[in-house]
Amino acid sequence: MIVKDLKIQYKDKLVLENINFEVHRGDILGIIGANGVGKSTLIKVLANIIDHYEGTYDTDFTIGYVPQYIALYENLSVYENIKVFSSMTTRTKDELDHKIEDVLVKLDLLINKNTKIKDLSGGNKRRVNIAVSLINEPDCLLMDEPEVGIDYKVRRDLEETVRGLAKEGKAIIVSSHSKEFISNISTKVLILDGKTQSYYGEAEYEVFNQL
Numbered sequence: 069m070i071v072k073d074l075k076i077q078y079k080d081k082l083v084l085e086n087i088n089f090e091v092h093r094g095d096i097l098g099i100i101g102a103n104g105v106g107k108s109t110l111i112k113v114l115a116n117i118i119d120h121y122e123g124t125y126d127t128d129f130t131i132g133y134v135p136q137y138i139a140l141y142e143n144l145s146v147y148e149n150i151k152v153f154s155s156m157t158t159r160t161k162d163e164l165d166h167k168i169e170d171v172l173v174k175l176d177l178l179i180n181k182n183t184k185i186k187d188l189s190g191g192n193k194r195r196v197n198i199a200v201s202l203i204n205e206p207d208c209l210l211m212d213e214p215e216v217g218i219d220y221k222v223r224r225d226l227e228e229t230v231r232g233l234a235k236e237g238k239a240i241i242v243s244s245h246s247k248e249f250i251s252n253i254s255t256k257v258l259i260l261d262g263k264t265q266s267y268y269g270e271a272e273y274e275v276f277n278q279l
Contacts, residue, residue, distance in 0.1 A: 069114075069208065069239065074123035076109055083109050086264045087123070091208070091239045091256070096230060098254030098271060099243040100279070105260045107243035108136065111212045114241060129239060132206030136213045138193050139200075142186040146177055146196050149185060153200035171199045175229060191222030198229065208239040215249050227253050251276040 074087035084106040091097050099107050112118040113125065115133040140149050150168050159167065172178040175195045185193060194214060201209060211230075215223050230253050234240050244250050250257060254271035259279070267275060 069127040069129055070124065071114075071126075072124040074110075074113070074121060074125060076106070076113060076118070076121045078120075082263055084260070084263055087258075088265070089256075089258050089268045091241060093207070093237045093239050094234050095256055096234045096240040096242065096254050097256045097258060098250035099241065099258045099260065100247065100250045101245065101260030103245055106263065107245075107260060108212050110260070111210050111241070111243050115210050127208070129208035130204070130206045132201035132204065132209045134198050134201045134209065134211040134214055136216060138185075138197055140185045140193065140196055143184060145182050145184055146172070146188070146199070147181045149196060150200050150203050154203040167203065167205075171202050174202075174232075175199050176225070191218045191225075194218055194222065194226065195229075198226075202233075206238070208241065209233060211240070211242045213244050214242065215244060215246060223249065247276055247279050 069091040071087055071089050075085040076083040087110065089097065099110060101107055109118065113121055115131055141152065144152065147168060150171065154164060169178065172181055175198060177192065177195050177199060180188060180192055185196065188196070214226060218226065230240055230242065242253065251271065256269065257267065257271040257275060258265055259267040
C-alpha cells in the first residue's frame with residue numbers, strides 16, 4: 069500500500085494534506101494524533117468509504133475494516149453476525165462453518181458462539197467487531213480506535229491479537245489517540261498534527277517519548 073501527497077478536503081475545510089506512507093505485509097502502522105485531527109477520516113479513505121481526495125492511494129490489498137463503533141446486530145448471536153458479514157463468500161456451508169470456528173478460536177470467542185450480541189461485555193463486542201472483518205480473510209486490516217471503551221486486560225488481549233495477525237502476514241493499520249496503545253503494538257508510526265503529518269517512520273522509543 070502506497071499513499072503519496074494525500075489531501076482530503078470538504079468544500080472549503082481542509083482536513084489533511086501532505087500525507088505520505090507505505091504499508092507492507094506484516095507491518096503494524098499506528099496512526100496517532102489528538103481527537104479531531106483526521107485519523108478516522110484517513111482510515112475511511114483507506115477503506116474506500118470516502119473517495120473524495122487528491123493525491124495517490126494505491127493498494128493491491130483486500131481490505132477489512134473495523135469501525136470505532138460497534139457495527140453488529142444486537143439481537144443476533146455471535147455466529148449469526150459473522151455469517152451475515154460473510155454473505156459475499158463463495159464457500160460451502162461446511163467450509164464457512166469451519167472458517168467461522170477458526171476465527172472464533174483466534175479471538176477467544178468460541179464459548180460465546182451462540183450468545184446474542186446484546187448479552188456480551190463491551191470487550192467481547194469489540195472482539196466480534198474484529199471477527200466479522202476477518203471472516204473474508206483480508207490482506208490488510210484497518211482498525212479505527214479499537215481500544216475505546218475497553219478495560220486494561222481486554223486491551224492487552226487486543227494487542228496480542230493484532231501482533232498475531234501481523235505475524236500471519238497481514239498488514240495492520242490502527243488509529244488511536246493513546247500513545248501507550250500505539251507504542252505497544254506498532255512497527256511503524258504516522259503522527260498527525262495540525263492537518264498534516266509530523267512524523268512517519270519506525271516506531272522507536274524516542275519518537276513516542278517526544279509526544
